[in-house]
Amino acid sequence: MDIRDRYAPSPTGLQHIGGIRTALFNYLFAKAKNGTFVLRLEDTDRSRYDDVFTDNLYDTFKWLNFSWDEGPDIGGPYKPYIQSERVALYKAYAEKLVESGRAYYCFCSSERLDALRKEKEAAHSPETGYDRLCGNIDRTEAAARAKKEAHTIRLKIPLGETTRFTDILLGEIEWKNDDINPDPVLLKSDGFPTYHLANIVDDHLMNITHVLRAQEWLSSTPMHVILYKAFGWEAPAFCHLPMVMGQDGKKLSKRHGATSINEFRKNGYLPEALINYIALLGASYEEGKEIYTLKDLAERFSLDKLNKAPAIFDYKKLEWYNAQYIKMSSDENLAALALPFAIEMNLFGSGALGPTEKQKELFIKAMPLVKERALLLPEIPQKIAYLFSAPVPAPPDEFIPKKSNLASAIKLLQMGSDIIQEMAEEDDEGAEKIAKAKAEKEGVKLGDLLMPLRVAITGGRVSPPLFLSVRLLGADICGQRIQYSLESLRKEKV
Ligand code: GLU
Numbered sequence: 001m002d003i004r005d006r007y008a009p010s011p012t013g014l015q016h017i018g019g020i021r022t023a024l025f026n027y028l029f030a031k032a033k034n035g036t037f038v039l040r041l042e043d044t045d046r047s048r049y050d051d052v053f054t055d056n057l058y059d060t061f062k063w064l065n066f067s068w069d070e071g072p073d074i075g076g077p078y079k080p081y082i083q084s085e086r087v088a089l090y091k092a093y094a095e096k097l098v099e100s101g102r103a104y105y106c107f108c109s110s111e112r113l114d115a116l117r118k119e120k121e122a123a124h125s126p127e128t129g130y131d132r133l134c135g136n137i138d139r140t141e142a143a144a145r146a147k148k149e150a151h152t153i154r155l156k157i158p159l160g161e162t163t164r165f166t167d168i169l170l171g172e173i174e175w176k177n178d179d180i181n182p183d184p185v186l187l188k189s190d191g192f193p194t195y196h197l198a199n200i201v202d203d204h205l206m207n208i209t210h211v212l213r214a215q216e217w218l219s220s221t222p223m224h225v226i227l228y229k230a231f232g233w234e235a236p237a238f239c240h241l242p243m244v245m246g247q248d249g250k251k252l253s254k255r256h257g258a259t260s261i262n263e264f265r266k267n268g269y270l271p272e273a274l275i276n277y278i279a280l281l282g283a284s285y286e287e288g289k290e291i292y293t294l295k296d297l298a299e300r301f302s303l304d305k306l307n308k309a310p311a312i313f314d315y316k317k318l319e320w321y322n323a324q325y326i327k328m329s330s331d332e333n334l335a336a337l338a339l340p341f342a343i344e345m346n347l348f349g350s351g352a353l354g355p356t357e358k359q360k361e362l363f364i365k366a367m368p369l370v371k372e373r374a375l376l377l378p379e380i381p382q383k384i385a386y387l388f389s390a391p392v393p394a395p396p397d398e399f400i401p402k403k404s405n406l407a408s409a410i411k412l413l414q415m416g417s418d419i420i421q422e423m424a425e426e427d428d429e430g431a432e433k434i435a436k437a438k439a440e441k442e443g444v445k446l447g448d449l450l451m452p453l454r455v456a457i458t459g460g461r462v463s464p465p466l467f468l469s470v471r472l473l474g475a476d477i478c479g480q481r482i483q484y485s486l487e488s489l490r491k492e493k494v
Contacts, residue, residue, distance in 0.1 A: 003035025005210045007068070008199065010042045011053035014260040015060040017252060017313065018214055018244050021278050025241060025306075026212050027066055028279065031298035035209075039071030040202060041082045044192050060261045064271045066294055078206040083198045090193035093201050093231070094153040094186045098143075102230035103186060105142045105151045106134040129182040130154070153187040155196075155227060163222040168239035168303050175222035184223060196220065200227045208236050212303075215240040239303055242282040243310040252313050268341060268377030270329075273321040281311035291324060323375045331367035334380070339363070342381035347388050362387060365472055369464035383464055387472055390481060391459020396492045398455045399485065401448040409452050410489050415442055416453035417482045423467065424475035431467040456485035 007023035009015070030037035041057075043049050061067055070076025080086060097103035108130075116131060134142070135156060145151070161177045186197040193201075203211060218240045228235040246256035258264050264274055272293070279297045280290075283305050292300070326334060339355070342348065342363065348355040355363055366384045374380050385391070399409040419438050423431040439446045454466050457478050463469065470478050 001209060002207075003030060003033040003210060004038060004206070004208050005030050005035065005212055006038035006040050006203070006206070006208055008040045008042050008202075008213075009057060010045060010048075010195070011050070011057060012045060012048035013053060014056050014262055016259045016261065017278065017281075018259075020060070020064070020261055020274075021244060021281050022212065022214055022241060023061075024066070024275065024278055025283070025301075026210075027068070028298050028301035029210065029212060029303065030069070032301040036069045038076070038078075038206060038208070039068040039073075039081060040206070041072055041084075042195060042198060043082060043084045044087075044195065044198050046084070046192065056262065063265060064261070064275060066275070083193075083202065086198070086202070087192060089205075090198050090201055091187060091191055094193070094197060097155070097186070097230055098153060100230070101139070101156070103153050103155050104135050104137070104139075104183075105146045106130075106154045106183075106185070107137075107142075107145060107149050107151050108134060127182075132183050135183060150189045152185045152189050154183040155186050155223070155230065157181075157183055157223070157226060163225050165221065165225050165235065165238060167218070167221075168237055169242075169306050169308060170218075170240060173218070173221070177222075177226070180223050180226070186227075196223060196227065200224055200231070203236055204228070204231070204233045210237045210239065212239045212241060215243050239306070242307055244281055245310045245312050247312060247314065249310075249312075256313065257315050268379070269318070269322050270325045270337065270377070273318065273325040276325070277318045277321045281313065282307050290321075291328075319375045326374050326377070326380075327371055329371070331364050331371075334367050334371065335360075335364040338367075338377045338380040341378045345378070345381050345385075347381045347385060359388065362472060366464075369468055369472075373464075386458045386463070387469065390484075393485065393488060394455045394459055396489055398461060399452040399489060401445075401451050404448065406489065406492060410486065412444060412449055413452040413456060413482060413486055413489070415444070415449055416456075417479065417486070420453075420470065420478050420482060421475040424470050424473075424478060426467075427471075428465070428467045431470065452485075453482070456482045 005026045007019075007026050009019055009023075027037045029035070041054065043054070058073065068074070070078065070081065072079075072081040075081075083090075094103060098105060113130070117128075120128060134154070137145075157177050157180050159178055163175050163177055163180070165173055167173050184196060185194050187193055202208075221238055221240070225235055244252045246252050248256075252259060258267060261274070265271075275294055275297075276290075276292055279292060283301070284307060285292065285297075285300050285305060329337065343352065343354060346352065348359050354360075363384075366387055367380075370380050370383045374383065396406060396409075399413065400406060401409065401412070415438055419434050422434050426434060435449060436446055439449045442449070450466060451461065454463055455461055457466070457473065458464070458469060
């Protein structure tokens, strides 16, 4: 069997973790089975539709760097892949169900339906939804009325029966038809289909073999199964994916932190880190192995690796993944990823749209200074800002080693000044040797010698590695910063 699955978002919101997880699992399943992954836009809810959300969808996937085999933008044998362009089709299929007696025209006004709902609410009736009034109209009469009167088309749910289907993950599911929303609307009075009708018609016409979707759709599936039966079609295999929860066990939402992919992108996450982490939400692969590329995942994915239990979204773990991917990036690649954040914080001069050639070179060379420690991309330019402009002078206390005083700090800094030229010409090992020799000669601790030097050059006690910083800045700039600090410290003294 040729496996075909799909991601079928409704463009009524920004792409978020849950949606991308669904898309990713469908993508991986199709790849693992040599199948076809389809993108279909379910844009029939026109009141909530906005172009912004469709743009966001394409933009997000472009950034994540994985894509579909058939879809609105690239076409395919079952086009169009946008439901609003298929409206006539749904209407024809709904009419077919009316002809076969599986659905009926409903002429109830929205006022009647409102009144009915209020009445049931007031009576605390356990029954909700439509009272099936129009289901009793004679079919010939209804057909005649439908030619003149506004109407919807409702699916007739066969009462007194039980609907069963097998979910690949959850097993046998049974649902009493009497508990299903009474006679849901398939076609609205404006001729637009509801989600249920369009979704089923398209999954059938597009030969979808597997529906992998979020568990929140599970309660709609019995009704979908009835709809497939009504059409006389075979239903695809269903697999409802475990929910994604926050640490508190509640459904992941804005309360927990970022949820839209845009936010993660703006906060400095790498797409590979997000994909790696999202792929493990509700699935387990090899014990002890945590880093997977998209290709690794596609080779390993199978539905029996999915967990039934809800997945917990752990922001800290995602950060850890990001740090790993930052570490694994080449200097050039990491610099390119961090560049927009550097421009945004005016690292290359206020208002500069980009770095000069020299600045760019320095930026790339500075990556080893931050690679090992950065969790998120914006930290990168922040941590190396002192390479691009003189740091804000640190207060005098910062220069003074423990149990020492200002006079000693000045002496230590002077010693540092003596060796800065030599240090700037050496690699890490060489620079350390020079510093050690100086400390020994002067009878001071190596740490005490380097500390005021670090503060003068980088602006703080905690900074990226000093020796490489000295090399990148060069002896002249380091010398100037040391002199500047010496002068201010001397002023303090008097
Ligand atoms: N359009 C639905 C959504 O927005 C699709 C659900 C399904 O996959 O069937 O999630």
